[in-house]
Amino acid sequence: MNNVFLRRLIILIVVLIVAFLGGREFWEIRHFKQSIVVSEDFTKKVMLSDYFEGIKGTWVDTPVYIYDSGNPGGSLLWLGGTHPYEPGAILPAYVAAENLKITKGKIFLIPVANRSAWTMGDYGMGYPKYFSLEANWGEKKFRIGARNSNQLDQWPDPFTYVHYPSRQNLAYQDIRNLNRTYPGYASGTLTERLAYAIMELTRQEDIDLFVDMHEASLMYPVVSTYVAHQDAEDIAMMAGMNLSAEQFPMKSESSPKSLRGLSHREVGDYSDALVVLMETAEPFIDRVAGKMTEELMIEGKDEFLQKAAEENLLYCDPEYDIEFGKPMWYRVGRHLSGTMEVIKQMGEFYPDKQMEVEFPLFFDLEEHGIMHFLHDPETADTDRLFYQ
Amino acid sequence: MLIWLHEAVHQIYFILAAVFALLLLRGLFKRKTRTNWVYDIIYAYTLIPFLLRALHIK
Incomplete structure (x- = not known):
């Protein structure tokens, strides 16, 4: 064995060790499981692929938690994690799942709508992989995902993404963005099929109210806002006024008809549901913000x-x-109260769609914090404990 | 059919990643030009993204 060969072999071994260490982290992030201890009013868990076979066995197939009161009333499809790099739009789903009480109507809760995007992070932007919150029973770790579906699941991106069925040209990477692929395409890319599966759930279950939770940068005009399909404008506007008078400022906007692929446009156009998207302020998304740390994610304090x-x-x-x-409690609380208010307004405008539900709201989180409402998986009843 | 085509194109990219990884590996040991040790490091570390992609890790 000559010296040059030996040198190259040693360099290769060192590089493979580095690749192994890095790869192990990526693998752990992709396979990380989050616990949910569902409330006593939980009825059953199904998979989204039960509504559309085309995503079965893929990384976008995601659990749907159903809370059925057994009494006639309205139905809600409640989405968190359309963009999993917005954890303030996933945590409200966990808080609701673990505390929900329902006596009238039915709720379909999807905590992480784009599970593929949740299996990686935005490390190019310096995002941490996880953040943790303290409870009186210990610490709970939450993963910070990405905006778009993982390239391991859908690749390559086209040069131009042509939205189906409008044929509108969108940014190439948005073909992996769930909130640009509605109403979906049964024979399309994985993310288009995911959007189609969510549409199928909406249509097959005759969903009355569709709520899609998001976080936005503070420099984005549509922040602290409801964006409503024209059919849901009344309930969103009334909900915004009530929230602004009683809890926190909330704006309301109408979904632009020429902006295609978004839930508040397409789900409303292609189903009978009243569709509302909510945005709360996430300092992480602003490009002017400083160092991306767990503290910034949890507290949202940044001098820039x-x-x-x-x-x-x-x-x-x-x-x-x-x-x-x-702070995270503030953003999560906004989404919880924001959802409750549109449920109430739907009942006011459409009495046959009334729902009677309870879950922690803005002032509850202000008083007790988020973790007061999340339960210890170690001591939970195994019938109510799920990992996803 | 379209789903199958999407999947086929997707898998071809993984295969291409593996092919490039093998080409880089061959370049690391068999190349006749740029034989300096600095190029050894470059050939070796550029393997990482192709290797991780081919193994469905990143």
Whole structure:
């Protein structure tokens, strides 16, 4: 064995060790399981592929938790995690799943709508892999996912994404963005099939209200806002007014008819559901924010955002104040109360679609924090414990 | 049929990643030009993304 060969062999071994260490982390993130201890009113869990076979056995097939009161009333399809890099839009689903009480109507809860995007992170932007919250029973770790489906599951992207069925040209990477692929395509890419499966659930279960939770950058005008399909404008506007008067400022906007692929446009057009998308403020998404840390994710305090606020560059309501930041409990609480308010308004406008539900709301989270409402999986009843 | 085509194209990309990894590996040991040790490191570490993709890890 000559020296050159030996040198190259040693370099290769070192590189393979580095690849192994990095690869192990990626593998762990992809296979990370999150616990959910469902409430006593939980009825059953099904998979989204039960509504459309085309995603069975894929990484986008995701659990659907059903809470059926057994009494006639409205039905809600409640989505978290359309963009899993917005954990403030996943945690409300966990809080609801673990505390939901229902005496009228039916709820279909999908905590992570795009499970494929949840199996990787946005490391190019310096995002941490996880963040943790403290409970009196211990610490719970939550994964921070990505915006679009994992390239391991759908690749390559086209040069231009042509939306189905509108034929509108969208950004190439949006072919892996669940919230640009509605109403889906049964023979399309994996993300288009995922959107189609969600549409099938909506149509087959005759969903009355469709709520899609999101987080937005503070520099995005559609932050702290309901975006409603025209059929749901009334309930969203009334809900926004009530929330602004009683809990926190909430704007309301109408879904643009020319902006295709989004849930608030396509689900409303291609089903009978009243569709509302909600945005809360996530400082992580702003490109002007400083170091991407767990603390920023949990507390939302950033000096660069404060400077941007002083220059009137932000759209969030109430205005950004570094003393308060945009803490996770606040963002999660907004989504919980925001959902409850549209449920109430749907019942006011359409009495046959009334629902009677209870789950923790904004002021509950302000008083007790998020983890007060999440249960210890170690001591939970195994019949009510799920890992996803 | 379309789903099958999507899947076929997707799998071809994994195969291509494996082919490039093998080409880089051959380049690391068999190349006749740029024989300096710095190029050894470059050939070796550029293997990583192709290897991880071919193994369905990243």
